[in-house]
Amino acid sequence: MKQILQFTVNGEPRELLIDPKKFLVEVLREDLGLTGTHWACDTGACCCCTVIMDGKAVKSCSILAMQANGREVTTIEGLADGPNLHPIQQAFIDNWALQCGFCSSGQIMAAKALLDENPSPTREDIQLQMDGHLCRCTGFNMIQEAILDAAERLKGQK
Amino acid sequence: MKREYSIIGKPTGNVDGAAKTTGEAKYCFDMSLPNQLYGKHLRSPYAHARILSIDTSEAEKLQGVKAIITGKDVPGGKWGLWRRFRELCDQIALADDKVRFIGEPVACVAATTKDIAEQAIELINVEYEPLPGVFDPLEAIKDDAPLVHDDFENNINATRHIEWGNVDEGFAQADYTREDKFTCFPQAVASMEVHNSLASYDKGSKRLTVWSSTQSPYYLQLGLADALKMREGDIRVIKPHVGGGFGGKNSTMPDSTSAALLSMKTGRPVKIVFNREEEFISTEHRTGMHVALKIGLKKDGKIVARECKVITDGGAYTGLGATALYLSGIFQTFPYKIPNYRYDAFRTYTNKVWATSVRGFGATPTVYCAESQLDRAAKDLGIDPLQIRKMNVMEPGYEAPGQYKVDSCGIMPCIEKMEKRIKEKWPKVEENEGIGFSAFAYMSGGIFNWIDTPYAYSGARVQVNIDGTVDLFTQASDIGQGHNTVSVMICAEELGIGMEDIRLHPADTATTPVDLGAWGSRETLMNGNAIKMAAGQIKQKLVDLARAKLGENIAYDLVAKDKRIYLELRPERGFSYYDIVRDAIKLNDGEPLIGTGHYTPHNKGMISPAYGMGIMAIKAKVDKEIGHIEPQGVLIVHDCGQEINPLGARGQVEGSVHMGLGYCLCEDMPNDNGMLLNPSMNDYKIVRQRDMPQIELMDVPTYEAEGPFGAKEAAEATIAPTAPALANAVFAATGAEFDSNVLKPEKVLKAIRAAEAKKAQKK
Numbered sequence: 001m002k003q004i005l006q007f008t009v010n011g012e013p014r015e016l017l018i019d020p021k022k023f024l025v026e027v028l029r030e031d032l033g034l035t036g037t038h039w040a041c042d043t044g045a046c047c048c049c050t051v052i053m054d055g056k057a058v059k060s061c062s063i064l065a066m067q068a069n070g071r072e073v074t075t076i077e078g079l080a081d082g083p084n085l086h087p088i089q090q091a092f093i094d095n096w097a098l099q100c101g102f103c104s105s106g107q108i109m110a111a112k113a114l115l116d117e118n119p120s121p122t123r124e125d126i127q128l129q130m131d132g133h134l135c136r137c138t139g140f141n142m143i144q145e146a147i148l149d150a151a152e153r154l155k156g157q158k
Numbered sequence: 159m160k161r162e163y164s165i166i167g168k169p170t171g172n173v174d175g176a177a178k179t180t181g182e183a184k185y186c187f188d189m190s191l192p193n194q195l196y197g198k199h200l201r202s203p204y205a206h207a208r209i210l211s212i213d214t215s216e217a218e219k220l221q222g223v224k225a226i227i228t229g230k231d232v233p234g235g236k237w238g239l240w241r242r243f244r245e246l247c248d249q250i251a252l253a254d255d256k257v258r259f260i261g262e263p264v265a266c267v268a269a270t271t272k273d274i275a276e277q278a279i280e281l282i283n284v285e286y287e288p289l290p291g292v293f294d295p296l297e298a299i300k301d302d303a304p305l306v307h308d309d310f311e312n313n314i315n316a317t318r319h320i321e322w323g324n325v326d327e328g329f330a331q332a333d334y335t336r337e338d339k340f341t342c343f344p345q346a347v348a349s350m351e352v353h354n355s356l357a358s359y360d361k362g363s364k365r366l367t368v369w370s371s372t373q374s375p376y377y378l379q380l381g382l383a384d385a386l387k388m389r390e391g392d393i394r395v396i397k398p399h400v401g402g403g404f405g406g407k408n409s410t411m412p413d414s415t416s417a418a419l420l421s422m423k424t425g426r427p428v429k430i431v432f433n434r435e436e437e438f439i440s441t442e443h444r445t446g447m448h449v450a451l452k453i454g455l456k457k458d459g460k461i462v463a464r465e466c467k468v469i470t471d472g473g474a475y476t477g478l479g480a481t482a483l484y485l486s487g488i489f490q491t492f493p494y495k496i497p498n499y500r501y502d503a504f505r506t507y508t509n510k511v512w513a514t515s516v517r518g519f520g521a522t523p524t525v526y527c528a529e530s531q532l533d534r535a536a537k538d539l540g541i542d543p544l545q546i547r548k549m550n551v552m553e554p555g556y557e558a559p560g561q562y563k564v565d566s567c568g569i570m571p572c573i574e575k576m577e578k579r580i581k582e583k584w585p586k587v588e589e590n591e592g593i594g595f596s597a598f599a600y601m602s603g604g605i606f607n608w609i610d611t612p613y614a615y616s617g618a619r620v621q622v623n624i625d626g627t628v629d630l631f632t633q634a635s636d637i638g639q640g641h642n643t644v645s646v647m648i649c650a651e652e653l654g655i656g657m658e659d660i661r662l663h664p665a666d667t668a669t670t671p672v673d674l675g676a677w678g679s680r681e682t683l684m685n686g687n688a689i690k691m692a693a694g695q696i697k698q699k700l701v702d703l704a705r706a707k708l709g710e711n712i713a714y715d716l717v718a719k720d721k722r723i724y725l726e727l728r729p730e731r732g733f734s735y736y737d738i739v740r741d742a743i744k745l746n747d748g749e750p751l752i753g754t755g756h757y758t759p760h761n762k763g764m765i766s767p768a769y770g771m772g773i774m775a776i777k778a779k780v781d782k783e784i785g786h787i788e789p790q791g792v793l794i795v796h797d798c799g800q801e802i803n804p805l806g807a808r809g810q811v812e813g814s815v816h817m818g819l820g821y822c823l824c825e826d827m828p829n830d831n832g833m834l835l836n837p838s839m840n841d842y843k844i845v846r847q848r849d850m851p852q853i854e855l856m857d858v859p860t861y862e863a864e865g866p867f868g869a870k871e872a873a874e875a876t877i878a879p880t881a882p883a884l885a886n887a888v889f890a891a892t893g894a895e896f897d898s899n900v901l902k903p904e905k906v907l908k909a910i911r912a913a914e915a916k917k918a919q920k921k
Contacts, residue, residue, distance in 0.1 A: 035188035036181015038401070040350040041839035042434045048350060076181035085176060093175030096809040100638025101178030102187075102350040102401030108179060127847040134839060136350050136402050137638050139816030140847045142809055 007068045009034070010078025024068050025049045025060035028075055036076040036105050040134070047133040050106035051075045057113035076105035079112065087153035088112055088146075097146035099137035107133050111147045120151060164719060165651045166867045169805035173643045173657065174399065174636070183399045186354050186371045190429060194356070195224055195268040197420050197430035198275035199412060200282050201440065202257035202264055205509040205832025206291035206304065209256055209284060212265060217281035222274035225423045226282070227416065228265045229254030237384035238476050239377060239409060241610040246316065246476045248307060251385045251415040256289070258306055258474035259511050260832050261439035266416040268428050291509035291832050295448065295471045298506040306474060306507035313507040315472050316480040320487045320501040322559040328463025328498030332454030334539060338531045340451070341898045342523035344471070344827050345444035345820070346842055347516055351401020353441055354431035357417035361425050367394045370414050373403040373637050374675020377609065379667045381410025382418055393418075397665035403637035404817070405515035406442050408677055409477045438837035443827065445482050445505075445513035446471040449527045455535055459546040464496050466524065468503035473512030478519065478677070479505055481608060485520020485601075485765075488561065489878070490528040492521075492599035493569045493771045494550040499558070509832045515677055517817055518877035521600055526822075526899050529596040529882035533889055543595045543886065547773070548573050551597065562763040566862040566870065568797030569597065572772045575795045575858060583793060583854070584777050587891070591779045591790070594886025598774060600875030601766030602865065603680025605759050614756035615680075617671025618688040620649060622696050622751040624743050626721075626736040628653065628660045630692075633673040634685035635665050640806035641681040647802055648686045648866050652693035654718030655735055671754070679871040682802060683768060684757050686866035691755030699751060700738045707733065707741075759864070767864045770871030772796035774879040776851075778887035780894075782910055785903030789819060789884055792853040794876060797860050800868035804857075810873030811855050818880025820845045822901040893917065 003020045006013070009032060016031055028034045028051070039049040039061045049061040052074040079086045088111050091097070098104040107130065114121060114129045121129070126144045135143065177183035214226045229252040238247035253264045265282050269275035292298045292306065298313040306313055329335060355370040366388065372378045375395040383390045400407070413430045420428040432441070447470040454463040468486055472479050487501035516522075536546040554567040576595075584593055603615070618632040630649050636642040642662055650657045663669060673685050701716045704723040708716075708731060715726040724732020742751055759767040775793040780786075792815055801807050824843040828835040836842045861868035885896050893916075894909035 029188070034181070035184070038185070038187065038351070040352070040401075040434070043838050043840050045839035046350070076179075080180055085179065089176070089179035092179050093171040096172060096640075096805045098172065098175065098178050099640065099809055099813065100350060100400060100402040101174065101183055102185060102638075104178050105181050131847050133847070134350070134844060136348055136404070136817070136844065137813045138809060139812035139845075139853075140850050141812050141852065144847070 003066060005065055005069055007070060008072040010074055018065055020064065020066050022065045023061055024063050024065045027065040028060060034075050034077050038102055038105060040102065046103070047110065048103045048106040050109045052109055052113050055113070055116065057110045076109060079108065087157065088115065088150040091146045091150035091153060095142050095146035095149055097138065097143045103133065103135045107135065107143055111150065115151055115154060119154060121147070123148065163651055163867065165647050165657065167801055167804065170643060170647060170803045172640060173646050173662070185351055185399045185401050186356060186369045187351050187401065187431065189356050189369055189398065191356065191358055191427035194427040194429055195270060195420065195424060196272045196275045197266050197268050197417055197428050198279050199263040199416065200265040200279040202253065202260060202262045204257055204286055204288050205260050206289040207257050207286040208289060209253060209264060210287055211285045213283040214265065216283070217267060217278040220274060220278050220281060222270040223267060223278045224270065225268045225420050226265060227419050227423065228252055231419060232385060234385045234387040237381050237410060239478055240476055240480055240608045242608050246480055249409065249475050251412060251419065259509055261436065261511060263412045263416065266420060268420040268424055293508055293510060293829065293832055295469045295506040295508060298508050306509060310507060315476060315505045315507045316483055317504040318483050318487055318501065320561065321499065322561065323498030325463050325465055325498045325500040329454045332462050333457040334535065335452060335454045336531065336535055337450065337452045338527065339897060340449045340527040342447050342449060342526060343898060343900055344446040344513060345516060345825050346438060346827055347404050347406030347441065347443060348842060348844065349402030349404060349406060352432045352434060352437045353407065353411050353413045355414035355417045356427060356429045357414065357421040358427040359421040359425065365392045365394065366418055366422065367396065368414055368418055369396045369398055371400050371407060372397050373407040373635055373677060375633055375635065375665050375667050376672050377408055377675055378410050378414060380609070382414060385410065385415045386418060394668040397635055400637040403676060404517045405519050405677060408515055408675065409442060411441065434839060435837045438842065439834050440511055442477050442512055442514035444516035444522065445479055447523050449524060451527050451531050453531055453535055455539065457539065459536065459539055459541040459549045461494060461496055461550045463498040465500045466490060468524065470503065470505045471508055471513065472505040473508055473510045475512040477512050477514030479513050481606065482515055482519045486524045488765055489521035489600065490524035491558065492769065493552050493597055495552055495556060510829060517814065518600065518874055521878040522821065523899065525598065525878040526882045529879065530885050530896065533886045534895060544573055544577055547595070547597050562765040564769055565864065566768060566799055566860040567771065568858040568860040569771045571858045572795040572797055575856060576773050576775060576793065579856065580775055580793060590782060590891055591777065592887040592889070592891030593775055593777050594883045594890055595773060595775050596879030596883040596886060598875045598879040599769045599771035600871050600878070601678050602683035602768040602770065602871040603766060604678045605762060605764055605766055609674065611674060613672040615758045616673040616684040616688040617756045618685065618692040619671050620692040620696055620753045622739055624740060626655070626659060626739045629663060630660055630689065631663045631670045632685060632689060633665055633667065633670040634681050635676040637676050639676060639810060640803065641676065643806055644682055644686065644802050645689055648689050649693045651867065652690050653697055655721050679874040682869050682872065683865045686869060687757035688755040690866040691757070692753040695753030696751045699742055703742050703745065704733050704738050762864070768799065768862045768870035770796065770798040770875050772875065774876060774883045776883040776887050778884055778891065780888055780891045780906065782892065785906035787823065787884065787888055787901055787906060789851045791851050794853065795856045795858055796876065797858045798872035799860055799862035799865055799870035801857060801872065802867070802869050807872040808855055811876050812853055814873055814877035815853055815880050816845055816850060818877040819884065822881035822884055822899050826900060
């Protein structure tokens with residue numbers, strides 16, 4: 001029996017009739033075509049699928065889409081301001097914090113949630129918060145540098 | 159002459175960065191087509207069994223099931239990457255007479271939804287006759303061992319003998335010899351994007367289009383042509399963005415063959431995505447091997463002979479494993495002058511998923527063994543680890559007879575720079591701390607042509623349009639290593655324009671000149687040369703036209719730089735690039751300017767046209783009570799010729815070290831009679847953020863005449879020295895000697911106790 005899911009995605013109200021067995025990541029990718037959110041493990045172990053729900057970073061593979069009912073979800077597609085990249089996105093590019101890019105969406109969304117909560121993180125704060133995010137390409141150091149750089153850029157904006 | 163570049167050598171952000179940070183980049187994983195079906199494989203639960211019958215009738219009745227294929231539906235024969243040796247082309251699209259590993263696909267369903275496809279495979283009834291399996295290479299070679307492939311006696315898939323000098327005489331001259339035995343365990347690829355393909359067959363033209371997460375569109379086109387019995391030209395392979403490859407996406411795999419067959423059968427697009435468990439149990443990994451190593455040295459530390467014997471655990475098929483076997487005999491000799499050398503190796507078939515190329519392939523296991531042994535010899539001889547390396551390293555122009563020639567070679571300056579820096583960086587070590595070293599070198603693409611391509615190894619086409627914008631076409635593959643950025647940088651530098659002037663069209667077999675793909679660090683040198691040649695042809699036309707228009711002395715040199723073409727010594731005399739392009743196209747009867755370039759190495763031996771190299775040091779602290787190793791820092795001095803993009807090169811080094819640390823600290827693939835015990839990202843552990851040390855990377859620039867702008871291999875080389883540098887750090891701290899690449903706490907404790915017992919015995 002399908003159910004109605006009402007939620008806000010990247011600032012836009014959405015109403016969908018969905019199979020309640022579906023995970024949030026499936027609805028985002030398959031029903032809304034927001035394929036920027038990836039997943040890489042099937043077992044909640046990689047954090048590639050991280051999106052922001054009501055200000056918190058969540059693994060969209062590990063919550064049912066219906067749990068997002070009435071909530072606000074931001075995906076990687078909702079981060080840039082029109083044609084202008086978000087400072088975290090720019091910092092990831094400038095610091096070569098991505099290689100294959102497959103895990104980048106999750107890394108960037110987690111970094112956004114982290115910096116919203118803690119605008120001046122230390123390297124250790126980043127390591128702690130981001131520890132669950134797997135990446136096979138970068139070795140993480142350049143991601144941490146990008147987040148530190150993004151923190152500076154965001155402070156400069158204010 | 160000092161070379162001044164506008165773009166080359168400058169830290170440059172990824173040209174795909176905006177797409178990849180906004181979610182706009184499309185991976186095959188993200189793609190779908192209207193009316194698409196979903197494919198799912200039924201896989202063997204047996205490591206070795208004869209297939210007696212397959213009954214698909216119940217599954218066919220399930221609503222939504224559109225087609226089911228088994229081995230009988232595969233029109234073509236076997237295929238493989240060793241096309242020059244057809245007997246090694248042993249891969250099959252779906253198992254026909256028997257299954258050879260747990261997870262081997264025996265049937266594939268196409269259905270309207272993923273759920274239906276998954277339900278349907280449960281309804282297929284396969285009758286197996288289980289056969290005894292063979293899981294250890296040392297067992298596999300015994301006369302009474304079951305045969306994985308009936309026509310390969312003693313399960314020997316490939317053999318290699320490499321020899322130069324006179325090894326027996328060499329050992330006779332040695333003042334000191336030692337023998338060590340090692341077992342190197344396999345390593346999973348674990349790319350973030352799993353293998354997946356989308357196939358669409360056009361009923362009218364009878365042509366096939368396949369989008370796939372591949373490292374080499376050309377290899378996939380060849381594999382599909384063999385499997386489907388079609389002409390290469392009737393198969394179009396498109397590589398979208400790829401979520402990592404690391405060597406594991408060179409072979410044609412069932413995601414693409416089954417998707418193609420099912421699309422041909424149903425007339426609808428078919429997508430197949432492996433799940434993570436399928437990825438672990440049925441796709442390729444780094445070769446495990448037994449290694450016996452003997453070294454002979456003079457008292458002063460000069461190496462006089464080395465002998466190496468290797469038996470590898472090949473798994474059920476060949477892949478690029480036979481290549482890895484050859485290179486395992488080569489890269490362990492680098493970057494040293496070994497006057498007398500002998501290597502005997504064979505690769506065995508076993509009832510496991512097969513082993514192939516993985517980042518640093520052919521180097522990572524045997525370099526671990528050789529560099530570990532060298533430090534033990536140095537200690538016995540009372541020679542400093544850096545000193546013994548300095549005694550033996552190659553110099554420019556060094557040749558290993560019949561095998562390789564090394565032109566640019568900065569290994570000695572690398573070690574000298576390391577000596578200086580290490581004194582400043584780590585002036586002393588505390589108790590239970592040690593610093594370990596390992597030298598390294600790796601190829602800039604392979605010369606060996608076992609794929610048997612009749613095409614040039616790399617090709618590129620450059621088109622300059624009326625407004626000066628450039629369309630660059632090449633089949634070279636960016637799989638995350640940053641080659642798209644390198645391609646655009648090289649093209650822009652050669653034409654003297656901006657990167658924003660260039661639109662790159664990569665990796666589509668229908669529209670781009672052949673390139674063999676991303677493996678063995680081949681793209682920068684090989685594809686870079688092809689791009690530079692193609693752009694260079696156009697540059698020449700523009701320069702000639704500018705020269706004619708200027709009417710200057712014919713001996714004066716012109717350069718294309720900063721979007722102008724001008725006299726090198728009178729920069730004020732010249733023209734805008736854009737103006738000259740317009741004139742050139744008018745002169746060309748209105749045709750855009752087209753340059754074509756290609757590259758195939760010649761007169762460079764058997765291995766590679768050039769070698770990146772260097773030395774790594776790791777400082778580590780050992781907890782003697784629990785056996786935990788903490789890598790505290792990594793220092794690398796690297797000669798990669800002229801760096802093209804220092805930012806990208808650093809990224810690749812970071813990633814190589816990360817994977818190299820995983821190779822010894824936490825990654826392993828425990829196997830119980832053919833069953834992988836940890837096929838998930840929860841149980842297969844890679845190094846996490848908090849365990850990753852800081853890396854300091856220093857450069858020793860050389861100029862490699864064979865490479866574009868002097869470039870050669872960068873960074874892939876640095877995976878191989880990571881595990882031995884760490885093991886050597888533990889050796890320096892505790893005297894512990896390891897007989898495998900696994901430096902997990904229980905192994906560390908055991909090795910420390912053995913070292914302490916040995917020390918006590920000596921007293």
